[in-house]
Amino acid sequence: xxxxxxxxxxxxxxxxxxxxxxxxxxxxxxxxxxxxxxxxxxxxxxxxxxxxxxxxxxxxxxxxxxxxxxxxxxxxxxxxxxxxxxxxxxxxxxxxxxxxxxxxxxxxxxxxxxxxxxxxxxxxxxxxxxxxxxxxxxxxxxxxxxxxxxxxxxxxxxxxxxxxxxxxxxxxxxxxxxxxxxxxxxxxxxxxxxxxxxxxxxxxxxxxxxxxxxxxxxxxxxxxxxxxxxxxxxxxxxxxxxxxxxxxxxxxxxxxxxxxxxxxx
Amino acid sequence: xxxxxxxxxxxxxxxxxxxxxxxxxxxxxxxxxxxxxxxxxxxxxxxxxxxxxxxxxxxxxxxxxxxxxxxxxxxxxxxxxxxxxxxxxxxxxxxxxxxxxxxxxxxxxxxxxxxxxxxxxxxxxxxxxxxxxxxxxxxxxxxxxxxxxxxxxxxxxxxxxxxxxxxxxxxxxxxxxxxxxxxxxxxxxxxxxxxxxxxxxxxxxxxxxxxxxxxxxxxxxxxxxxxxxxxxxxxxxxxxxxxxxxxxxxxxxxxxxxxxxxxxxxxxxxxxxxxxxxxxxxxxxxxxxxxxxxxxxxxxxxxxxxxxxxxxxxxxxxxxxxxxxxxxxxxxxxxx
Numbered sequence: 001x002x003x004x005x006x007x008x009x010x011x012x013x014x015x016x017x018x019x020x021x022x023x024x025x026x027x028x029x030x031x032x033x034x035x036x037x038x039x040x041x042x043x044x045x046x047x048x049x050x051x052x053x054x055x056x057x058x059x060x061x062x063x064x065x066x067x068x069x070x071x072x073x074x075x076x077x078x079x080x081x082x083x084x085x086x087x088x089x090x091x092x093x094x095x096x097x098x099x100x101x102x103x104x105x106x107x108x109x110x111x112x113x114x115x116x117x118x119x120x121x122x123x124x125x126x127x128x129x130x131x132x133x134x135x136x137x138x139x140x141x142x143x144x145x146x147x148x149x150x151x152x153x154x155x156x157x158x159x160x161x162x163x164x165x166x167x168x169x170x171x172x173x174x175x176x177x178x179x180x181x182x183x184x185x186x187x188x189x190x191x192x193x194x195x196x197x198x199x200x201x202x203x204x205x206x207x208x209x210x211x212x213x214x215x216x217x218x219x220x221x222x223x224x225x226x227x228x229x230x231x232x233x234x235x236x237x238x239x240x241x242x243x244x245x246x247x248x249x250x251x252x253x254x255x256x257x258x259x260x261x262x263x264x265x
Numbered sequence: 266x267x268x269x270x271x272x273x274x275x276x277x278x279x280x281x282x283x284x285x286x287x288x289x290x291x292x293x294x295x296x297x298x299x300x301x302x303x304x305x306x307x308x309x310x311x312x313x314x315x316x317x318x319x320x321x322x323x324x325x326x327x328x329x330x331x332x333x334x335x336x337x338x339x340x341x342x343x344x345x346x347x348x349x350x351x352x353x354x355x356x357x358x359x360x361x362x363x364x365x366x367x368x369x370x371x372x373x374x375x376x377x378x379x380x381x382x383x384x385x386x387x388x389x390x391x392x393x394x395x396x397x398x399x400x401x402x403x404x405x406x407x408x409x410x411x412x413x414x415x416x417x418x419x420x421x422x423x424x425x426x427x428x429x430x431x432x433x434x435x436x437x438x439x440x441x442x443x444x445x446x447x448x449x450x451x452x453x454x455x456x457x458x459x460x461x462x463x464x465x466x467x468x469x470x471x472x473x474x475x476x477x478x479x480x481x482x483x484x485x486x487x488x489x490x491x492x493x494x495x496x497x498x499x500x501x502x503x504x505x506x507x508x509x510x511x512x513x514x515x516x517x518x519x520x521x522x523x524x525x526x527x528x529x530x531x532x533x534x535x536x537x538x539x540x541x542x543x544x545x546x547x548x549x550x551x552x553x554x555x556x557x558x559x560x561x562x563x564x565x566x567x568x569x570x571x572x573x574x575x576x577x578x579x580x581x582x583x584x585x586x587x588x589x590x591x592x593x594x595x596x597x598x599x600x601x
Binding site for chain 2: 070089090093095114115117118119146165
């Protein structure tokens with residue numbers, strides 16, 4: 001919060017947060033039965049690290065993200081951000097959801113400025129909204145309404161809405177999952193560029209093995225529900241990465257094997 | 266990029282179609298309408314009345330002025346877009362001229378229809394030229410009463426609807442009351458209201474407010490309750506307070522529902538207004554209707570009905586204008 005108030009422009013590098021997840025259990029009560037979703041999940045992320053969470057669809061990765069964001073509280077276990085327990089949502093930990101969830105009654109600009117408005121900072125920081133929109137290439141569409149945008153543009157607008165807050169931890173819930181493959185490639189490049197320029201920590205859920213390996217420093221592979229941590233793969237490659245790098249192909253085989261797909265590939 | 270370019274022409278296609286395509290044809294028709302109205306004026310003024318009537322000259326004068334206006338518009342339409350735009354109404358103006366001529370012939374000229382149930386066009390004109398003061402006064406009183414009741418009902422209904430949609434505790438107490446009492450037509454409260462309230466005016470205000478509030482409560486409530494939880498999640502991760510969630514997320518998201526509720530509430534408030542004015546209030550258009558009927562002044566009754574129709578239509582139009590302004594972000598709005 002202090003950093004936000006004193007930082008003049010949104011383009012300076014930010015220091016990412018450290019994340020420590022300790023023995024987290026979580027689940028839901030469905031028709032009277034308890035349905036375990038996360039079982040004894042523990043991992044750490046260093047400041048500025050890009051960690052991808054990989055697992056079968058519906059295994060509970062998004063639930064884990066909601067806990068990290070502070071939208072829900074775990075049944076047991078601890079989530080620490082910079083050593084402090086996550087008690088609720090905080091603008092320093094911003095979520096980009098799978099759907100852009102822009103407010104249809106607000107223009108792109110007013111959507112992007114949402115985080116500043118909630119905290120009463122908008123009046124003196126309008127420039128940050130313009131900067132964020134420029135960063136994602138939407139400066140010409142500031143006055144457009146969401147229904148006038150294509151899927152990729154809407155997702156970029158929601159990314160701008162997150163970046164305006166100068167997040168120290170960016171939580172991405174399959175943000176590229178619904179985009180066409182070309183837009184997706186372009187946005188993967190943009191994400192890497194932004195992350196390298198800003199230095200925030202990223203926690204990204206995906207079920208695309210290649211995407212995880214292209215973007216992340218580490219890939220955490222989860223089992224099917226209830227999600228347990230199966231493997232923690234380091235991806236020691238420089239950026240920009242190449243899809244057909246031999247090490248990346250080897251890691252891909254390994255990750256697919258962990259997901260039970262080895263035979264098919 | 267492409268989406269904006271693609272949607273833009275689709276949205277304005279209505280205006281494009283109404284503009285150039287219909288223009289040359291309707292200018293000719295506009296001239297025909299002008300000539301027909303000239304014929305109406307000649308018919309009214311030259312053919313002596315069989316019935317005893319006072320405002321034949323005025324009616325003829327109105328027809329003459331209309332004819333002159335239409336003919337000059339037909340001429341000016343070649344040069345002026347605005348004059349040409351009247352051409353869209355040309356078919357209606359032709360039909361009206363024929364209808365008025367027929368009406369004039371069977372009433373004033375030949376006296377074929379029984380009086381006082383079928384007054385002539387000039388008797389209709391006479392209502393406005395001779396009784397405009399009382400009619401205008403009635404209109405003003407109706408509008409004031411309606412506005413008071415509607416504004417109170419809308420404000421209370423909106424507040425209750427938001428509270429119901431937002432807070433389960435409020436829902437626990439209000440919901441059963443609303444389910445039992447809400448569907449009761451507001452007019453059923455009429456005898457009680459006139460008994461409880463000190464004046465018939467305050468009783469009517471209460472009834473109109475009641476009629477407005479019920480549909481608005483239900484629709485505002487369902488609007489707020491159906492707001493996607495992901496909208497709240499987004500705002501919460503960005504640091505929104507509960508106040509922000511209600512004012513800046515729940516209410517704007519529910520506005521399309523709210524306007525449906527306002528529309529329905531306005532409709533039922535008209536009904537209550539007329540009934541209340543007929544039974545208790547000693548002024549207003551509903552009272553005027555009753556009064557005119559008591560004197561068997563059917564021309565006055567029709568005249569008041571027309572004024573009332575215009576009032577209701579205007580108010581609904583204003584409501585839709587307001588909606589179009591506030592919900593400009595929405596696609597595919599119903600046109601009024």
